Every structure is written in C-alpha cells, then in structure tokens.
Amino acid sequence: MGWLDNRTALVTGGSRGIGAAIVRRLAGEGAHVVFSWRAAQGEADALVAEIADAGGRAVAVRADVSTPDGIATMFAACDAAFGGADKGARSLDILVNNAGVGSEGQDASLKAGSAELFDRMMAVNARGPYLVTQAALDRLRDGGRIINIGSISGKVAQPFAAGYAMSKRALQSLTFSTAVDVAKRGITCNLVAPGAVDTDFIAALRARKGFDENTARMTPMGRMGRPDDIAGAVMMLCRDEAGWVTGNVIEAAGGVAL
Secondary structure, three states: OOOOOOOEEEEOOOOOHHHHHHHHHHHHOOOEEEEEEOOOHHHHHHHHHHHHHOOOEEEEEEOOOOOHHHHHHHHHHHHHHHOOHHHOOOOEEEEEEOOOOOOOOOOOOOOOOOHHHHHHHHHHHHHHHHHHHHHHOOOEEEEEEEEEEOOHHHOOOOHHHHHHHHHHHHHHHHHHHHHHHHHHHOOEEEEEEEOOEOOHHHHHHHOOOOHHHHHHHHOOOOOOEOHHHHHHHHHHHHOHHHOOOOOOEEEEOOOOOO
16 A cells, blocks of 8 residues: 555656656555656656556556647546546646756757757747646646656756756746645645756766766765655655645755755
C-alpha cells in the first residue's frame, strides 16, 4: 500500500531524466500515472515495463505538448485511463508540467541565439504548460496538486542562455496565477526550480571542460543534483501535509547561493 493509492497523475516529458524519476516515485507510491514522451520511445516503453514489473501502473503516450493537437492526444489518453472529462468526471489528482527544452546543442546566448530556438523554448517551456494546465482544470479533483518544473535559471541573469531563462521566468508567473485561480478548490500550485542536475538535458554544458567540477565547487552540498533529488521535492509537495503550501518557488539546488 502506498500513500498515493487510488490517485491519478499526469507527467509531461516523463520518459527520461527528471521526468522519469518523478514517474517512478509517483507509481511507486501507488498512483496510476500517464506520462507523455516525444522522441524517446525506447525509454518510455522500458519505463512502463519497469513500473509494471514492480506492481505499479503507468501509461505512456506520444505527444508534443507544445501543440494543441499533441495536448489533445495526451488528454485523450488520460480520459481513457482515468475517466472522461466530457462526462463531468474530475479524475486527475496530480499534474506535473515537466516537459522542457534547452539549447539543444545550439548557441543560445543573447548575442547569437536564433529566433527559431527562442520560439521552440517558449513553445515548450511556457506555452505548453499554460495550455496543459488550462486543459487539466476541469479534470482536476478538488484538493489536487499542480507542480511545474522550472529552473533556477528563471531567477538569475544568464546571458549565455537568455531565452531559456526567460521561458522559465514565464513559468514562474504562470505558477503564481494558477495558484490564485485554483485556491478556492483546495488545489495547490507550486514550482520546483532545480539547479544543475546530472541528466542529458545539460549535456552541452557538461561537455565544457571543468563544468562538473566548477558546479560542485559552487554548490554548498558539494555535488551536482540527481533526478531523484528533484523527484523528492515533487513528492513532498504531493503530500496531504503540503495542502497549505501554494504559489511558491521551491529551489532544489543543493544550497547554491543566488
């Protein structure tokens, strides 16, 4: 028995990295999880099988959450798994907006970042969570949870990744507005802002000589983050005891001074 038995969760971008860690933790506590993936089918299929072997329940759906069609496809899978919103059924307990894109190996600096890369980051990192949250509102049960995965980049000056930082700042704003909108239903909305985490997401940065060592040296806890560190913060916000915590940015960055 887990403390999330009989609850349902949707995680965007859940096939690998931080998203996969969140899916594992939710399913491990008994939640029935639907998660989206865009390109990593092998990882998505393996994660579903892993969770099933452990006695959990997970459904993977291919969907680009930067597009209305992709979001519609994802929620169709949720409705099939949890119950149809068109029947007035509120069947979702937890929404985690995790899907995101970074520089994707390109120069994302203020001086050289392309319009196409900027548009892609804003579409996935800001527009996507806005539209996903909008679609989830009528499906969320009272007392539910909305958790956005942002970045400490949304708080600091980052001329080497100005567009990315802008998109994560926008996600903070969405968090605050959503928290007020859903508060009377007992739904909380918070943002978890990771520091540098050991995933493929920052592969381009980690390829720079000394990046890992410098990051560890600047972090009071003396290491980079791990996906489970961020999943742990998400799980903390999912607990019943966190029902009075809303509209906050929770920095999961090992004590990095900002």
